[in-house]
Amino acid sequence: MYSGNELRDMFLKYFEAKGHKILPSASLIPKDDPTLLLTVAGMVPFKPYFQRRVEPPFPRATTAQKCVRTPDLEEVGKTARHHTYFEMLGNFSFGDYFKTEAIPWAWEYITEVLKLPVEKLWVTIYPEDDDAKGIWEKAGVRSERIVGDPENFWAAGPTGPCGPCSEIYVDLGVARGCGKPGCAIGCDCDRFLEIWNLVFMQYNRDEAGVLTPLPKQNIDTGMGLERIASVMQGVETNFDTDLFRPIIDHVANLAGVKYKDNPKSDLALKVVSDHVRAVSFMLSDGIRPNNEGRGYVLRRILRRAVRYAKLLGIDKPFLESAFRIIQRDYAHAYPELKENENFILNHLNLEEKNFLATLEQGTQLLQEKVKGLLKQGETVLTGTDAFYLYETYGFPVELTEEMLAEQGMTVDMVSFQAAAEEHRLKAKEQSQQMRAVAESPELAEKAKSLGMTPFIGYEKVSATSRIEGLFVDGKEMQDAGEGEEVTIFLAETPFYAESGGQVSDVGFIRTPRAEARVLEVKKGVTGTVYHRAEVRTGVFHIGESVEVEVGNSERLATARHHSATHLLQSALRSVLGEHVQQAGSLVTPERLRFDFTHFSPMTPDGLRAVEGLINEAVLKNMPVQATEMSLKEAKKSGATALFGEKYGETVRVVHMGTFSQELCGGTHVSSTGEIGLVKILSEGGIGAGLRRIEAVAGLEALAYFRSLDDQVMDVAQTLKAQPLEIGKRVSGLMTQVKDLEREIGQLQAKLAKNEVEGLLSRVREVEGIQVIAAQVHASDMESLRQMADLIRDKMKSGVIVLGAVSEGKVNFVTTVSPKGLSGLHAGQIIKEVAKITGGGGGGKPDMAQAGGKDPSKLGEAIDRVPNLLRGFLKK
Template identity: 90%
Template structure:
């Protein structure tokens, strides 16, 4: 049986032997592709090559690509194959080879390398693709095993590259089927599993739908690693493979449940394992949780993981420990899981902590709703209230149902679904309205009529110009007054529009009677500059002359950072090698961020060397000159261009002495000396083969160093040590702390043993059953479980109920030994005990754990144990 890791490596090595270059997985953040939030397929990184927007640097490649898809988020865990994060194995040809090579290689790999039985394999083709049928048959596939499917035609969109495809299916056997007489390829049941899709890009489709053969045909294939692993490992679902089971087993252990014993728990375990994988990989590529775009997708997946963990009874932070399992099993293939560990863990822990607090608020609100129902003598929570909890506090309706069932209540699911659908429709309508403003026909037509806006900001920071157009909410207006947010078109402008990583200028637009603040500036496809402004006072009119002025303090800070970015790239190429390529940047008044290609973290010595070269270039006070020339001349001059960037025939080349020469349209200093000091703040990985450096320059660097100096002074005073002796003093304190921790651990073990001995002496009997019910000292649930285990080992037979208060909460553990003693069930016992302290929980017949919210009721709960046990025994 092959492991998932072995299957990944086997695939890549097979195609490497066929002349393919093994490329690392691209980031989950699509590069220069505004049509996608996330990388959703193995071919996404190669779209520019397939569409010939960029000439491919290699003729053929093979990858294991990280992918995230979320349209079917609610289906995860309910089916055998749905995932958010998955890996797509693929081999690609960029106009090099085609069907007669791709098909035999696929068949050879499936039947010879993986040794899947031929009699279990099926092939689907596009019915009109006779060529593919003939090649499959020649490769060794029997004609009756090839099925035509009119859906087997792939297209990049309404227009563009397209072509037929072939799919490889595995027959998993009658036992996995639906039992219907007509069960065959295409049936909705789980019997026939698609494992590989081979796309033959051989046409270009124009707007009229006419197909024209491509001058260079391409191959794009995709085989899901999780799917082929389930086949090779002989398991029913992807979740039963070694790609998921370690995560599932870890989470199950934390929850005190077992996988495949309870359908509801299994669903939650699958969702959590899937979502933690997705979150870990998204964070490893530098995606940050927030409320928009891919950051929102990440936050939503992370919160779903926490919510479903809560359904399993996991109330404490668990994401870090689950991430460790993923890091252990995947980091050899995806080193960014180790390289970006601090980034990943900091966001995991912060998001989990914040969401736990949100869940607490939601729980309190739910209890208020429950009290209202009880007072009215009702037992059904309205769907509207349930949806409010979901939308506002992130409560899944399943969690609400779980909490209500414990109290003999339920949710009106019909009105819940109605509320959810109404919300979805409203959100869709609002989204369409927002797009309508940005893509307003009136705005587009005005931009077309005006053409490119002359930009004079390289030489001027202020000038007199004229208003050519005003738009409010996508509609053209003649006047705009105080408090309105407006799109403004000017005759010419000094405002730099956001481009090439440099943020736009901000500033003011004035007349003698009105003033507006320019918030940002963007460039449309026509070259027209859109000034988004907020009118502060007065009224602006179309056609009137205005005075415009950029915020020069911000502009100067931005230009320092932009010029420093050019020096940084040259220094990196000098220290690390010519393979370094820019992969993205951000230049703002506050800082610079530079992403680049490199295969490993920079050593401290390398970072110091890079920083040193930059500041040496600054001290040389080299002139910074911008020159317009043809693209061909720029390339011949050795100017560095951004890989994959589209350039026109005429380009702007920015040179800094003999140190740097780049194609760039941004604003820069006149001499490198104006940059001042440059200080690198951080360096880390953001994906396979991608690194990121953040730095500050000029006054921002000075502010950073002053802040650092203040912190050093504060620490040195606290430690009563000179600044240069801080490191030695901290090392001494760390050694002392570790020794103290060891002593504390030893003392806690002794205390626990002494407490256990004391509890054994206080054991009582109820109807012939030995019972220990006590309030004890334990720092957390783990310590409480250990104490219960010690007692059970010594007591042999009986019931144990232990409770401990810690950090304003209550923990309970109950054991019944042997299992089924006098019909007692640990989960039922603990549920009643915890209820007294405002909590709940459950577990197996022999061991259960629970939490409570009111430590003041702990003593009362323990005192009630004997009467509760008698009640259970008398049933």
């Protein structure tokens, strides 16, 4: 029986022997991927490679990837397979190999490495994928065991890379089934378990749904470690594997219960073990518990673990001891569990302590409710009260039911579900209403009392104002001194607060004896403006008069980019059509980013036309004017909303001559000529029907062109040419390179032919079979295969074993011709040969390839081929 850790290592080493680079798991925080909160699949870290946004640094890779998914959080513990945290084993090809290799390797790994009985295995394919069907059959799968499934088609989204997929299922036996006559692949019961999915990324789907073959086809596979462990260890659920049992047994011991004695306690044990694993790994990757984003996901899972532990009777902190079990069993594969131990334990202990205190308050409230019910002669707690305990104090309804049962009482579950549904609908309506700033109760109360802060920044960038509120770490102070970071409320402000995609102003707040640098400005839900600042010198006092000054260079740079954004939208609508709508934006002193609706990439000519219209509008030096009017009047005049803000009845409309008319609350230049040159840097897709343009204006555009000029001059100097001659000179060099590459190819082919002829003169006989075993020169596996094919064509019958060193590793190819010669099997031969060099591999009876780690052992491996063949022939 293989342990979970052994299964992980076996998988990675197997594919390493197939030429894959073993990579450590990526973080659970997706890198540069705003579309995902957490890493949810093994392929997520490789999305840039599959989409060719980044050129892959290696052709193939294999990983055991940490993943977290929470859509089915409530199902954890209730089924055999649902988890929040899990590990996905995968092998990936970035345009290197495809179905012909991926399918046989998968089958070989399942049947020859894991040795799962062939008679228990099934394969599903996309019904139209005849290639996959044929390859599965060649690999050894009987045709009656291959099932078509129309859902076996993977896509990254409505548009982009996609392709058919294929799955391997294992039949766990009649006893695990539902007993229905039609029980088969796809049945909802536990009999047929999917253990591996192979995605053949071979098409690109455009907005019209048309599939075009990708120039470079990719392989993306995934096999859940927890699932394959349950199969290999012969247990009914993932929770019964050694990946979970040490955690479950530890928690059960703390609770004084036995696993599998009681379904109710079993559910709680499964939830706790699953959630503690997830929390430990999320913390190890630097995710901090908080009330938004991935931090909120972490907090929710952690609290759920504590709540279910309480159901088991665990009233004291236990997370640290449970984490120690996880650290002991997983740290060898995931060293971050050791490296970040202090960070993990600090957050575990603090969160658990705070939540236990909250639970204690909830318990007291429930006891008061029980007393009230007893006085009234009632035995049923209302669903509204039960939901209040759940929402406010984190009480799962199961915990409430259990505590009430001790008093002979119950919960009105019908009204509980109704209250939960009502809350869900309200939360959905308010989900986009994220608070602009994190407020302590004191801050929130102060902001409420002050109300909306008058904004005077349209007219001036400096003014005299008064400090109305001064807070340090959420606490109101009478004064704040040097080195402290403070939140300041002013009587009125010229500082623009972050809004509508435009970043906030920065600047200074001063008195004759003190100065603070304003770092960020935000607007609270009451309209109060929060100035986050660092006191650099002196002391500030509440109520004192201050001079406030916006950073003028940053304000002007931001205004140039903001006004350029308005011109950009109008130009896009002119070139592409009226369907173009703003779908998001960012305006900073350094650049602008504009997201818009459009269904296909823009052509170079289209981008040039847009850029030309913008710069023509700049040169016309049109006045930029802002007027206030009713929302109704603004809509009637044809003004469009640029940043998707929520508008009141009175709105601000920004006009740029007749070229642009937008609703906008941001800051702008006074005439388009102040924008200066505008240069589009990039245009690309960010989702189905969504595009993104990034551009620079004014001094930033000048800096961009200076950078390009410097690069051109560097290249010109290297080529010893005038800047205007670079294109012609590079074109000439490329022609020379192609000629040289063609000449090298011809020479390599000639050398290979000469080497083949030399090898044919060294044929030896082993037990009457012609054998060529030699170390040759081949730059890669493909060249080695071609050489073996040349020899086989000339030799007609016999065994060929070739080895070559490439990039510090060993490649092997073996052929047996004709197939089945004297019972010899190429895959078995190469497995033993490669083992001598610290590698492994396999393949078909007539052709196989493998890899090795130690080039110094290549000669020994080749010399031992005759003896290995004699051993096989005697069997």
